[in-house]
Amino acid sequence: MKKSFVFSGSGGQGIMSAGIMLAHTAIDMSKHSTFLPEYGPEQRGGSAKCTVIISDDEIISPLTKKCDTLVAMNEQAYAKFAESVKEGGLLVLNSSRVKSGLDRTDVRVLAVPVDDVALELGSVKVANTVIIGALIGSTGIVSKEVFIKSLEDKFKTKKPEVLELNLKALEKGIAYGESHKK
């Protein structure tokens, strides 16, 4: 099994760290994974995109034109990359920002109001954790328990509230993902 994920949005939305967290969790589950970032020269704003490949076997090429799953965190990313999802693939939209209608009928769409969910929890910074929750809930690509371990590891030097908030964000995301699966 080999699956490719593209996270896209703008700088500051946690695109890169979402990709790294997902790849890291896959590695922790003894799978193979590559994380490839692409970004412009901007320090903030600008477009951000990363590709994560997760596989049971060694990954030969980390470059792929089409992905199995696309996460589009804003309108521009959606417009630019919606076409890159494989037929029958999954398109996860941040419906707080992506308002345009979808013109592809050959992919599954999971709309999650990521920004609204994150803000309701207390911080837009956990938007990317909501997204990973949604991916775990809808695809089961990595295990929730192992992901929680990597969250604990990532935030071990931060105040405990940070981890707590991320765990809540993860649960919310998983709920959205699972509802989609049904």
Place this chain on the structure above:
Amino acid sequence: MEKRFMKGCEAIAEAAVRGGCRFFAGYPITPQNEIPEYLSWRLPEVGGAFVQGESEVASINMVYGASASGKRAMTSSSGPGISLKAEGISYLASAQLPAVIVNVSRGGPGLGSIQPAQSDYLQATKALGHGGFRAMVFAPATLQEAVDVMYDAWEYAERDRGPVLVLMDGCLGAIMEEVTLPPMKEVNFNNTKDWCLARVDGREESHMITPILPEPALEMLNKFKGMTYKGWEMNDVKVEEYLIDDAEYVVVAYGIAARVAKEAVNTLRAEGIKIGMIRPITLYPFPKMSLDGLDYDKVKGIIDIEMTIPTQMRDDIELQVKGRCPVYEYGRSGGMLLDDEGVLSAIKEFIKEGE
């Protein structure tokens, strides 16, 4: 052996430290900035020194100085910065000083783009500087290979007394993969090595490094170096030959391009097409024998795939093919990346043409 999920630039920086590097000087340029960033805190931990130079020219000359004092020294940059260092690299070659240079290459020419490309093959293999010297050029395709190459780069640099180049591209610099890190090498740092600028007890003469050699001495040096380069061709070629025994088509690709190409080779093999790949790991010395030795009664075409337009390795390939079959080329450039679909359909087109 220690496994870590690391970013390319950081992995080779750590491999350099473990391979004995104790001096770095460089000047920032994307996409290699994580190398100096990492070494800025890592080298002091092991008693080494990190300098952010005021320019590329200053940095390569600091490497020259550090190497003359017996330290394992390196610098890193990307295409435009390597061009600026060209003079210093040539001086290192002239002074017969070991050093390791990393080029994490990007789109060119000129300022080019900050996105990945393989546009520096000719610069790396033919003329890293003026004056007709050569450097061994290693082009890893995975982070593990990059770590292994970096770890041993000084062994070659010191054995043959000169600069060694590790040529990566922006993809390999930025990608994160799992790597196994080798143990820290025990390296004896002192100024008693033959190339060091010092008067040492027990040595007959002090070693002097001078840019001014009388003409006959300079010619002697060049003759000696010429023999060294011949020796590399005999002994130091590294190459991966993949499924070439029965191949009717052979892809030639290195670095990141070879990874995309290998995926295409596997797909085509599954469709029953007899295709294989030759992947140079050393770009200089070039794996001449692998190409020259193919069975041209069977081989119908050679396909050169590089992340640059026009392709640059093609001349080296054609010198070995000697017109015995057609050579095709496919590339992307300027920071536009190769991808699986593009490479696969290009190869299919060439095969259709060849049949």
